[in-house]
Amino acid sequence: xxxxxxxxxxxxxxxxxxxxxxxxxxxxxxxxxxxxxxxxxxxxxxxxxxxxxxxxxxxxxxxxxxxxxxxxxxxxxxxxxxxxxxxxxxxxxxxxxxxxxxxxxxxxxxxxxxxxxxxxxxxxxxxxxxxxxxxxxxxxxxxxxxxxxxxxxxxxxxxxxxxxxxxxxxxxxxxxxxxxxxxxxxxxxxxxxxxxxxxxxxxxxx
Amino acid sequence: xxxxxxxxxxxxxxxxxxxxxxxxxxxxxxxxxxxxxxxxxxxxxxxxxxxxxxxxxxxxxxxxxxxxxxxxxxxxxxxxxxxxxxxxxxxxxxxxxxxxxxxxxxxxxxxxxxxxxxxxxxxxxxxxxxxxxxxxxxxxxxxxxxxxxxxxxxxxxxxxxxxxxxxxxxxxxxxxxxxxxxxxxxxxxxxxxxxxxxxxxxxxxxxxxxxxxxxxxxxxxxxxxxxxxxxxxxxxxxxxxxxxxxxxxxxxxxxxxxxxxxxxxxxxxxxxxxxxxxxxxxxxxxxxxxxxxxxxxxxxxxxxxxxxxxxxxxxxxxxxxxxxxxxxxxxxxxxxxxxxxxxxxxxxxxxxxxxxxxxxxxxxxxxxxxxxxxxxxxxxxxxxxxxxxxxxxxxxxxxxxxxxxxxxxxxxxxxxxxxxxxxxxxxxxxxxxxxxxxxxxxxxxxxxxxxxxxxxxxxxxxxxxxxxxxxxxxxxxxxxxxxxxxxxxxxxxxxxxxxxxxxxxxxxxxxxxxxxxxxxxxxxxxxxxxxxxxxxxxxxxxxxxxxxxxxxxxxxxxxxxxxxxxxxxxxxxxxxxxxxxxxxxxxxxxxxxxxxxxxxxxxxxxxxxxxxxxxxxxxxxxxxxxxxxxxxxxxxxxxxxxxxxxxxxxxxxxxxxxx
Numbered sequence: 001x002x003x004x005x006x007x008x009x010x011x012x013x014x015x016x017x018x019x020x021x022x023x024x025x026x027x028x029x030x031x032x033x034x035x036x037x038x039x040x041x042x043x044x045x046x047x048x049x050x051x052x053x054x055x056x057x058x059x060x061x062x063x064x065x066x067x068x069x070x071x072x073x074x075x076x077x078x079x080x081x082x083x084x085x086x087x088x089x090x091x092x093x094x095x096x097x098x099x100x101x102x103x104x105x106x107x108x109x110x111x112x113x114x115x116x117x118x119x120x121x122x123x124x125x126x127x128x129x130x131x132x133x134x135x136x137x138x139x140x141x142x143x144x145x146x147x148x149x150x151x152x153x154x155x156x157x158x159x160x161x162x163x164x165x166x167x168x169x170x171x172x173x174x175x176x177x178x179x180x181x182x183x184x185x186x187x188x189x190x191x192x193x194x195x196x197x198x199x200x201x202x203x204x205x206x
Numbered sequence: 207x208x209x210x211x212x213x214x215x216x217x218x219x220x221x222x223x224x225x226x227x228x229x230x231x232x233x234x235x236x237x238x239x240x241x242x243x244x245x246x247x248x249x250x251x252x253x254x255x256x257x258x259x260x261x262x263x264x265x266x267x268x269x270x271x272x273x274x275x276x277x278x279x280x281x282x283x284x285x286x287x288x289x290x291x292x293x294x295x296x297x298x299x300x301x302x303x304x305x306x307x308x309x310x311x312x313x314x315x316x317x318x319x320x321x322x323x324x325x326x327x328x329x330x331x332x333x334x335x336x337x338x339x340x341x342x343x344x345x346x347x348x349x350x351x352x353x354x355x356x357x358x359x360x361x362x363x364x365x366x367x368x369x370x371x372x373x374x375x376x377x378x379x380x381x382x383x384x385x386x387x388x389x390x391x392x393x394x395x396x397x398x399x400x401x402x403x404x405x406x407x408x409x410x411x412x413x414x415x416x417x418x419x420x421x422x423x424x425x426x427x428x429x430x431x432x433x434x435x436x437x438x439x440x441x442x443x444x445x446x447x448x449x450x451x452x453x454x455x456x457x458x459x460x461x462x463x464x465x466x467x468x469x470x471x472x473x474x475x476x477x478x479x480x481x482x483x484x485x486x487x488x489x490x491x492x493x494x495x496x497x498x499x500x501x502x503x504x505x506x507x508x509x510x511x512x513x514x515x516x517x518x519x520x521x522x523x524x525x526x527x528x529x530x531x532x533x534x535x536x537x538x539x540x541x542x543x544x545x546x547x548x549x550x551x552x553x554x555x556x557x558x559x560x561x562x563x564x565x566x567x568x569x570x571x572x573x574x575x576x577x578x579x580x581x582x583x584x585x586x587x588x589x590x591x592x593x594x595x596x597x598x599x600x601x602x603x604x605x606x607x608x609x610x611x612x613x614x615x616x617x618x619x620x621x622x623x624x625x626x627x628x629x630x631x632x633x634x635x636x637x638x639x640x641x642x643x644x645x646x647x648x649x650x651x652x653x654x655x656x657x658x659x660x661x662x663x664x665x666x667x668x669x670x671x672x673x674x675x676x677x678x679x680x681x682x683x684x685x686x687x688x689x690x691x692x693x694x695x696x697x698x699x700x701x702x703x704x705x706x707x708x709x710x711x712x713x714x715x716x717x718x719x720x721x722x723x724x725x726x727x728x729x730x731x732x733x734x735x736x737x738x739x740x741x742x743x744x745x746x747x748x749x750x751x752x753x754x755x756x757x758x759x760x761x762x763x764x765x766x767x768x769x770x771x772x773x774x775x776x777x778x779x780x781x782x783x784x785x786x787x788x789x790x791x792x793x794x795x796x797x798x799x800x801x802x803x804x805x806x807x808x809x810x811x812x813x814x815x816x817x818x819x820x821x822x823x824x825x826x827x828x829x830x831x832x833x834x835x836x837x838x839x840x841x842x843x844x845x846x847x848x849x850x851x852x853x854x855x856x857x858x859x860x861x862x863x864x865x
Contacts, residue, residue, distance in 0.1 A: 025418060035448050043457075047456065056476045058477075135470055142471075
């Protein structure tokens with residue numbers, strides 16, 4: 001009696017990025033990677049909560065933060081989350097030009113965010129609020145800096161994606177890469193909402 | 207001599223790496239290196255090494271490399287242990303100094319946990335998991351190779367600390383302020399943090415890889431409740447890794463920033479909170495205990511069923527208990543530092559949650575015993591480890607319950623009672639389990655059995671040596687001997703027990719020597735496994751020839767029952783001789799790539815540069831990391847195809863085709 005065996009490639013009707021089984025598995029993998037990143041930020045947020053009042057000789061949040069640039073950064077990043085959504089929408093419509101245009105807009109918004117944040121950090125350090133000053137400042141720079149580093153990495157990643165899409169067009173592989181990038185970008189946006197609430201709003205108001 | 211040469215010599219070879227033991231190690235490392243290079247050149251094996259091993263993405267070869275690394279690290283960690291034990295047997299004439307003792311117990315713990323137990327587990331995951339679930343490889347073969355090379359170069363970074371610059375010496379837990387710059391200015395702790403960070407990235411990716419592999423790569427018909435228990439263990443372990451390693455990464459990074467970049471996380475002078483490190487570390491550290499013990503639970507579940515010729519007793523209860531252990535593992539970390547003084551409510555909570563874990567663990571113990579009940583038991587080496595594991599682990603668990611009792615813990619904290627307890631579970635549980643798995647799956651990995659008689663000699667030496675070593679340590683703990691002391695006064699009545707314990711350690715060392723002899727002897731004379739199913743196994747890996755061809759399954763089988771291979775054998779539908787030549791299809795396989803190796807090397811350069819704060823070297827390494835990643839992003843040539851004709855010939859040569 002011969003053994004039942006599986007067929008190698010089954011036809012399925014799914015969005016482009018899920019259409020190839022191997023690529024679809026990579027999307028699952030990326031979700032799992034995001035879990036570890038959630039845990040990284042979870043550890044950073046809980047550390048920040050513990051260090052929140054360890055001011056030592058350094059300034060308090062209320063003395064340190066100014067709302068203007070933080071609001072600007074929030075607007076830039078939230079808008080970029082919308083534009084990456086439009087980019088993926090264009091990808092689903094097989095519109096390569098619109099996809100690339102929205103991706104470039106997303107990048108520029110991200111770059112604006114990073115520029116403003118670096119400007120903030122330089123200002124803090126210039127005023128003497130280095131992370132050597134207190135546990136609070138150490139935790140603050142580590143948490144917000146890790147987020148900023150993620151955004152910077154995302155920008156560089158997206159540049160390589162732009163080149164790949166320009167060269168190869170929309171294939172299951174490039175579509176999967178763009179889709180995982182959009183997951184990453186939305187994730188950073190959600191993290192920023194928590195930073196805005198628990199670090200800046202909380203530090204300014206409470 | 208130019209001044210920078212003097213500076214280099216002073217930095218790389220300070221006083222504490224120029225002791226006789228270190229110089230001896232230097233000579234041995236150099237000699238081994240020269241012999242390897244000479245052999246590879248003489249035999250013209252450099253290309254073979256590069257093409258077949260360093261650039262491979264085949265899970266079966268990665269498994270072999272993990273196994274070699276793990277056994278080498280078991281040797282290093284074991285020699286460390288013997289040095290510690292020798293010192294404690296001779297309290298009046300210490301063989302090594304207090305400072306060296308600190309370094310040796312630090313590297314012993316670090317190596318055994320991170321660079322012996324973890325790679326040993328990943329060796330067995332890689333060797334078995336894809337075969338058991340009927341897959342051609344893991345979900346992400348390249349990522350798998352990257353994980354391995356990050357681990358390997360991380361291990362290398364920690365190990366060179368012994369001869370270049372000085373070893374870490376703040377214990378394997380590396381608590382501040384012992385690791386603070388103020389008290390520990392040398393490069394040793396930098397080595398520790400950087401090597402664990404690098405290896406930790408690799409481990410986290412392995413967790414992602416095997417979670418996705420077990421979730422998405424199973425053969426058709428293998429539903430969750432038809433998975434072998436080892437696959438359940440893999441899944442639970444991977445999930446634990448996913449949730450446990452990020453807090454460790456954060457804790458290590460904070461300590462490193464304190465040392466290199468002047469942050470104030472753990473320095474009291476600037477509002478730092480050292481206990482935050484301890485919390486984050488054990489938030490990782492306790493799940494880590496289950497990361498290293500759940501895979502052995504999975505191994506034992508396979509071994510006991512095979513060698514009792516019975517299906518595993520209470521499969522669904524086993525699944526529930528493994529999942530509940532997974533969740534409970536996150537709720538117990540404070541029991542490592544009850545003496546922090548968090549107050550009775552907190553301590554009571556963590557004491558109770560710790561005791562709760564005994565329930566699912568106890569369920570598993572009973573189910574293994576009931577599996578044996580009425581079975582036809584074969585006392586192979588793998589099965590002997592299982593039989594030794596049950597009483598050993600029960601005693602280790604029971605002393606764990608004692609330690610979870612908060613008032614008792616205040617007495618026993620950081621005494622030899624604790625040392626005996628965790629070696630009891632780590633050797634009795636983890637090491638026995640991994641060795642059992644090694645003997646069980648060795649024929650599948652290498653195509654021949656390990657000699658049983660020698661294997662049983664090694665087993666008895668390990669088992670007896672273990673109890674002679676750690677039995678007395680319980681008593682020493684009750685007599686008040688604390689951990690991490692390099693000598694003690696004679697009047698405390700500790701000496702005799704310490705001598706017995708040291709004798710036991712050397713018996714275990716003899717066990718290791720016999721095991722290595724067993725492996726080397728069997729490579730040459732071991733009984734060849736021609737059937738692919740030497741133990742009359744139950745799970746799919748035994749359906750394949752040993753060693754397994756590169757593509758694993760010529761055709762992926764459809765699974766209809768829990769012990770899939772056993773079920774097929776009962777129905778007379780074996781993979782062997784059931785496929786016709788015209789059934790063969792072209793198979794897509796991952797293609798070799800040098801990127802993982804180069805990425806690991808680049809990370810090593812970054813780590814080495816940072817250890818000594820030589821930023822030019824760090825910049826070179828970082829450029830290498832970026833280059834590897836960018837190259838890999840633009841590399842679309844990931845797969846190769848093995849034609850149907852090739853597979854037909856291979857399978858026919860193995861005698862596995864009809865006609």
